[in-house]
Structures are given as C-alpha cells and as structure tokens.
Amino acid sequence: MHPTPDALTALRDALAGWYHARRRRLPWREDPSPYRVWISEIMLQQTQVATVLPYFDRFVAAFPDVAALAAAPEQDVLALWSGLGYYRRARHLHEAAREVVAQHGGAVPEDPAALMRLKGVGPYTAxxxxxxxxxxxxxxxxxxxxxxxxxxxxxxxxxxTAPVQRDQWALAEALLDPADPASHNQAMMELGALICSPRTPDCGGCPAAPWCDARRLGRPLDFPKKAGRTVVKSVYAVCGLATREDGTLLLARRPDDVLLGGLWELPGDELPHARARRRDAVTAAFEARLGLAVAVDGHLATVEHVFTHRRLTLDVYAVRGPVPDPPTRRWYTDAAWVDRAAPDAVPLSRLTHKVLAAVAAPRATPGGPR
Ligand code: SF4
Known part of the structure; x- marks a missing residue:
C-alpha cells in the first residue's frame, strides 16, 4: 500500500464499514465507560478475549467502579484475578485505582499522558x-x-526495531479516523484478532485486501519479520502436598516481589539444575522456606507449565511431618491449612490450579524422580 491520502481514506472507510457490520458484541463495547474500558484493556494484555469474558463480568460485578476497586483488600482483587495469569497486572490495577481516587477524584483521566502515569498503563493501553x-x-x-x-x-x-516502530506509529496515526477514533482503533484490533491472524490470515474475507501489499505479493505469512528470537528456558521445580485428616492441605503465600508474588501454592522450590535430587529438594524447601522438617513419601504427579519465557516441569510429592497450626513461615510470607475442596479461599495461580487438579485423586508411588 502506498499510504497516499486517497488510499488512507478508502482503507479507513472500508475498515469502518466492516467493523460496524462484523464486530463482536463484548460487554466493554456495549457499555464503554472509562472504568470498564480500562479494566478490559488491562485484562486483554497478553490474554485472549474468550478467556477474559467471564473474569471481566465477575470483576466488574464485585468492583463496579473505581472507588469500589480502590477500597477492596488486595487479597480480594487477586482472588478475582486467580487463573487469569500475569498477576502483576492485578496488583498494578489496584494501585492505580487508589491513585485515581487520590489524584483524580475517582474519575479515570482522559488524557493519554495522565493515563500513562498510572501503574500498569503503557502507551498502547493509554x-x-x-x-x-x-x-x-x-x-x-x-x-x-x-x-x-x-x-x-x-x-x-x-x-x-526502533526505526520500524517509529514508522508504524506514524502509519497508525495517518490511518486513524479523526471522526471516530474509538471505532477505528477497535476495527484495527478486531481485524488483527479475527481476520489477519498470525498463521492463517483470511485475505479473502479481509476488508483491507485491496490495499494490502503482502496479499498482492502472495506471501502474507512472510510478515512481520522479527529481529530477536525469544529463548524459552527449561526450569525444574518440586513441591510437597501436606494434608490433614480434616480435609485440609498446606498452602503458602509467595513474597510480593517475585514471579507470581502474593499468590498461594504448595510449598516448594526451583531446582538448581535438571538432575538435582527431587526428594532432597522438597525436604530442603520446607526447611528453608517454612522452617519445617518433613519426610517425603511418594511421587504424586509431574506438571508441565509454560510461562512467557520459561517451560517449567514441576514434580509433586506427598510429605508428612509435624506441621504446627498456624504453620511457621520464613521465605513464604504466610501459610495456612486450607479446605481441599475449596482452595480458592486464597488467590491461586493457574499453575497451582493445575497442580491441585493433578493431585485431586492422589495415587502416591514410591518411585518417580529421585
Ligand atoms: S495479509 Fe490478508 S488478512 Fe492481513 S491485511 Fe493483508 S489482506 Fe488482510
């Protein structure tokens, strides 16, 4: 596409027509109040629309406006985010709600520069x-x-790369519809999500097709080109399932300033390398992180989980030993016996949900990794 004024106007009109006819009805589009748009944009960072929908509804039902969110305890905010991933977003959102109340009288600011001063709001979200x-x-x-x-x-x-990013911003601004920037921006996002997908672009059904050079050249999958390649690192960890006859299990809260900070998990630790002895690591983790001496029983499960740049393999073991109530803590900032049938009483990561599902009907085996 040569971005001449005529081409830009024609493409803009085609996008607008397509968007108004084909857009998905989403709760934050039907009622686009600044608060709801803000919540949706934070939830949609790194997360698909289909995943976000039930979380969005529950979140705005529990916290219908900025003041309600600002006044909520952090544990309640994290609990409603539980399973959505990237928990720093929830903590930043909560902090930002308090800033909006303190500095803007509870009204979400209009100006992108003011929005960008809020925690968790970058140039795109603003x-x-x-x-x-x-x-x-x-x-x-x-x-x-x-x-x-x-x-x-x-x-x-x-x-x-910086020069191409600059050029892309300039093109995005030139293409923007000044008469209806809300619809135009959502049309661009929707086109990328529904039609011009990374691996299966539907050029035949695309409103931008007449202006698209990649389609004209017959090689849409050749774009965009990337300079850096993301390296996914394999990491290994262990954790221990301690249970009591009253149907509770031991969960511990991670410190705020680490990955998955503030969330609760089965106590454990990362291994220094793939060949480290798992059972010894479980004992060491309970000792170092909770001050508890436990014995390790059978291997219960191996759980695989992919974070942005890490592929985690987690071995879960049954443990037993005297655990005081309330349990002690060292590295963990809290620990508690939680009802096994309702572990969501505390905020859990997706990984911990996966682990609990894997050990839901535990069949301890004396074997497993050493
Ligand atoms: S590559 Fe295909 S789907 Fe993507 S903008 Fe061009 S014509 Fe549309």
Whole structure:
C-alpha cells in the first residue's frame, strides 16, 4: 500500500464499514465507560478475549467502579484475578485505582499522558482507553495492529526495531479516523484478532485486501519479520502436598516481589539444575522456606507449565511431618491449612490450579524422580 491520502481514506472507510457490520458484541463495547474500558484493556494484555469474558463480568460485578476497586483488600482483587495469569497486572490495577481516587477524584483521566502515569498503563493501553472511552484521536499499536500494518506495506525490515516502530506509529496515526477514533482503533484490533491472524490470515474475507501489499505479493505469512528470537528456558521445580485428616492441605503465600508474588501454592522450590535430587529438594524447601522438617513419601504427579519465557516441569510429592497450626513461615510470607475442596479461599495461580487438579485423586508411588 502506498499510504497516499486517497488510499488512507478508502482503507479507513472500508475498515469502518466492516467493523460496524462484523464486530463482536463484548460487554466493554456495549457499555464503554472509562472504568470498564480500562479494566478490559488491562485484562486483554497478553490474554485472549474468550478467556477474559467471564473474569471481566465477575470483576466488574464485585468492583463496579473505581472507588469500589480502590477500597477492596488486595487479597480480594487477586482472588478475582486467580487463573487469569500475569498477576502483576492485578496488583498494578489496584494501585492505580487508589491513585485515581487520590489524584483524580475517582474519575479515570482522559488524557493519554495522565493515563500513562498510572501503574500498569503503557502507551498502547493509554491510547486505547483515551480513544475508546473518550473519543480522543490517539492511535494504537500493539502486536495485532503491528502485524496488520506490516502486512499492508509488506514491511521487509524487522518490526521489533526502533526505526520500524517509529514508522508504524506514524502509519497508525495517518490511518486513524479523526471522526471516530474509538471505532477505528477497535476495527484495527478486531481485524488483527479475527481476520489477519498470525498463521492463517483470511485475505479473502479481509476488508483491507485491496490495499494490502503482502496479499498482492502472495506471501502474507512472510510478515512481520522479527529481529530477536525469544529463548524459552527449561526450569525444574518440586513441591510437597501436606494434608490433614480434616480435609485440609498446606498452602503458602509467595513474597510480593517475585514471579507470581502474593499468590498461594504448595510449598516448594526451583531446582538448581535438571538432575538435582527431587526428594532432597522438597525436604530442603520446607526447611528453608517454612522452617519445617518433613519426610517425603511418594511421587504424586509431574506438571508441565509454560510461562512467557520459561517451560517449567514441576514434580509433586506427598510429605508428612509435624506441621504446627498456624504453620511457621520464613521465605513464604504466610501459610495456612486450607479446605481441599475449596482452595480458592486464597488467590491461586493457574499453575497451582493445575497442580491441585493433578493431585485431586492422589495415587502416591514410591518411585518417580529421585
Ligand atoms: S489482506 Fe490478508 S495479509 Fe493483508 S491485511 Fe488482510 S488478512 Fe492481513
């Protein structure tokens, strides 16, 4: 596409027509109050719409406005985020709600610069809130939009470099519809999500097809090009399941400033290398992190979990030993016996949900990794 004024206007109109006819009805679109748009944009960072929908409904039902969110205890906010992943988003959102109450009288600011001063709000999210909730002419550029733009102009340079990012921002701004930036930005996002997908772009059903160089060249999958390659690191860990006859299990709360901070889990630790002795590591983890001397019984399960740049293999063992009530803690900031049938009484990560599902009907085996 040569981004001449005529081409930009024609493409803009085609996008608008397609969006108004085909857009998905989503709760934050039907009622785009600044607070709801803000919550949706934070939840949609790194998470698919289908996953976000039930979380969004529960979250805004529990915290219907900024003041309610600001006044809530952090544990309640994290509990409603439990399973959605990237928990720092929830903690930042909570902190930002308190800033909005303290500094803006509880009203979400309109201006992208003011929005960007809030915790967890970067340039993309600020532009999205400002345009969708307030109709301000702020262009958006996220992974989806960047892919669409790279294909429209058949960008041969790597998009994850500063000069191309600058050019993509300039193109996004030139293409923005000043009369209806809210619909335009959502049309670009929707096009990237529904039509111009990473691996199976539907060029035949695409409203931008007449202007798209990647389609004209017959090689949409060649774009966008990336300079850096993400290295996924394999990591290994262990944890121990301690249970009592009253149907409770021992969970411990991770410190705030680490990965999955503030969430509760079966006590355990990462291994220094793949060949470390698992059972010894379980004993050491209970000793170092809770001050408890436990004996390790059978191997219960092996759980695989992928984080952004880490592939975790977690071995779960049954443990027994004298555990005081309330349990002691050292590295963990809290520990408690929690009803095994309702572990969500405390906020859990997706990983811990997976572990609990894997040990739901534990069949301890004396073997397993050593
Ligand atoms: S024509 Fe194909 S490659 Fe181009 S924007 Fe549309 S879906 Fe993407």
């Amino acid at each position: 532009a999205a809130i400002s345009s969708i909730a307030f109709g301000r002419p702020a262009a958006v550029l996220d992974g989806n939009v960047s892919r669409v733009l790279a294909r429209l102009v058949a960008e041969e340079r790597p998009v994850d």
